[in-house]
Amino acid sequence: xxxxxxxxxLIVSLAFxxxxxxxxxxxxxxxxxxxxxxxxxxxxxxxxxKQVEPIKLTQLTFLELTENVRNKLGDNIRVYDSNCIxxxxxxxxxxxxxxxxxxxxxxxxxxxxxRGDKKTIEAIFQQFRAEPKSTADIIYMARPITWTEDxxxxxxxxxxxxxxxLPSIFNADEQRICKxxxxxxxxxxxxxxxxxKAIEKEDVISYSHSFYKIYGFATIRTEYIEYxxxxxxxxxxxPRCNLFExxxxxxxxxxxxxxxxxxxxxxxxxxxxYKENKLNNEL
Numbered sequence: 001x002x003x004x005x006x007x008x009x010l011i012v013s014l015a016f017x018x019x020x021x022x023x024x025x026x027x028x029x030x031x032x033x034x035x036x037x038x039x040x041x042x043x044x045x046x047x048x049x050k051q052v053e054p055i056k057l058t059q060l061t062f063l064e065l066t067e068n069v070r071n072k073l074g075d076n077i078r079v080y081d082s083n084c085i086x087x088x089x090x091x092x093x094x095x096x097x098x099x100x101x102x103x104x105x106x107x108x109x110x111x112x113x114x115r116g117d118k119k120t121i122e123a124i125f126q127q128f129r130a131e132p133k134s135t136a137d138i139i140y141m142a143r144p145i146t147w148t149e150d151x152x153x154x155x156x157x158x159x160x161x162x163x164x165x166l167p168s169i170f171n172a173d174e175q176r177i178c179k180x181x182x183x184x185x186x187x188x189x190x191x192x193x194x195x196x197k198a199i200e201k202e203d204v205i206s207y208s209h210s211f212y213k214i215y216g217f218a219t220i221r222t223e224y225i226e227y228x229x230x231x232x233x234x235x236x237x238x239p240r241c242n243l244f245e246x247x248x249x250x251x252x253x254x255x256x257x258x259x260x261x262x263x264x265x266x267x268x269x270x271x272x273x274y275k276e277n278k279l280n281n282e283l
Contacts, residue, residue, distance in 0.1 A: 030058045030080035043072050054078045056086045059098050063108045063124060067117050094127045102130040102191050106145070109190070113151035121158050130196035138198055138256055139217040140225055141191055142249050144184035152185055160193055161185055164248060166241040169210045169229070177234050178241035186244050192252040206250045207263040207270040215246060217253065218267055220274065226267065 033056040035042050046052050056078045057065075065073075070092060078086030079094060087095065105128055112120035133141075145152070155161045165179030208215035216226035229240045254260045263270035 030084040032056070032058055032061050036061065039069065043069070046072065046076065052076060054086075054088075056080065059100055059128075060104055060108075063100070063104070063128065064111065065120075066115075067119050070120070070123075093123070097127055097129045097195070099129050099131045102133065102141075102187075102194065102196060105130055105194055106187065106190060109155075110145075110147055110151060113147065113154040116154065118154060118158050121154060121160070125158075125160060125194065128194065130191050130194040132197050132199045133191070133256075134199055135202045135204060135219050135258060136221075136223040138188060138191070138196075138253060138258065139204060139219060139223070141187035142217050142225055142253065143186055144244055145187055145190065147185075155185060161189070162248075164245045166232070166244070167246050168239060168241050169208050169215065170240050174239040174241070177237055177239040178232065180234055181232055181241060183245035183248070184243075186249045186252070188249060188256070189252040192255040196256055198257045201257050201259065203274070204253060204258045204260050205263055205267075205270050205274055206246075206253070206260050207265060207267055208246065209264065209266045212266050213240070214266060215242060216267065217250075218271065220271075222271060224267060 035055055036057070039055075042052060042055060054076045055073065058080055062077065062079045075089055075091065077089050079089060079098070081087050081098070089095070105124060108124050108128075109121055112118075112124070152161075156163055164183045166181045166183050168174040168178040203220050205218045205220070207218065210229075213229040214226055215229070216224055218224035227243050230243060231238045232241050250260055250262070261274060263273065265273060
């Protein structure tokens with residue numbers, strides 16, 4: 001069985017940078033208003049009371065506007081839809097959410113968080129949705145985001161994420177100590193918060209095994225991402241904890257529309273049990 005498993009290590013972020021076939025840019029190529037190169041002149045003219053035609057922007061550029069520029073432009077913006085038709089905004093907001101690749105949305109959130117821009121973070125969650133992804137892509141996102149603690153703190157301050165400690169699959173003492181360590185946020189949690197869904201509803205196995213000190217997620221086609229239990233220094237103690245809040249991540253995967261099946265076996269036994277159960281149900 002192990003010889004046919006497609007093990008995916010943590011170097012999977014390159015796959016997220018690609019624009020999927022769902023991308024608005026895949027259908028049409030829109031271009032920003034050239035006046036973006038002279039945006040100060042545009043803002044000065046507006047401040048002087050001159051009549052200024054609305055500035056037309058791609059979705060990505062609109063997403064990346066700084067709070068200062070966004071406020072000064074007000075509703076004098078048109079945002080291209082997936083067919084490159086400029087659409088109005090009202091009170092700084094899109095009439096309906098636009099879909100963008102998750103990588104672009106995560107980058108926009110990260111950039112806004114680094115500059116402490118809570119309003120842009122709110123705008124991204126309210127006005128954009130992550131494009132659908134395959135089952136394999138979704139489980140590969142079960143890994144911590146690589147943000148600084150200060151940047152991630154903005155997600156908590158805006159109420160988009162709940163602070164939780166790390167879990168442990170060992171004894172009660174280790175579970176108590178691990179809860180003192182703040183769990184990082186995983187990419188799939190962000191994806192689900194941004195309304196991201198699976199392209200197709202499929203089964204996913206969520207497994208953990210204390211003897212082998214492993215846990216992870218797998219598709220029924222044996223694509224998987226797996227982690228080992230780590231030891232943490234908490235005061236004078238070194239409990240064995242998961243890398244992230246496993247249940248919260250499992251719930252996020254479920255929120256994408258996938259059917260999560262929990263197992264307390266290792267990957268090989270979990271897949272065997274799944275196939276056997278499936279076969280029995282079909283008889």
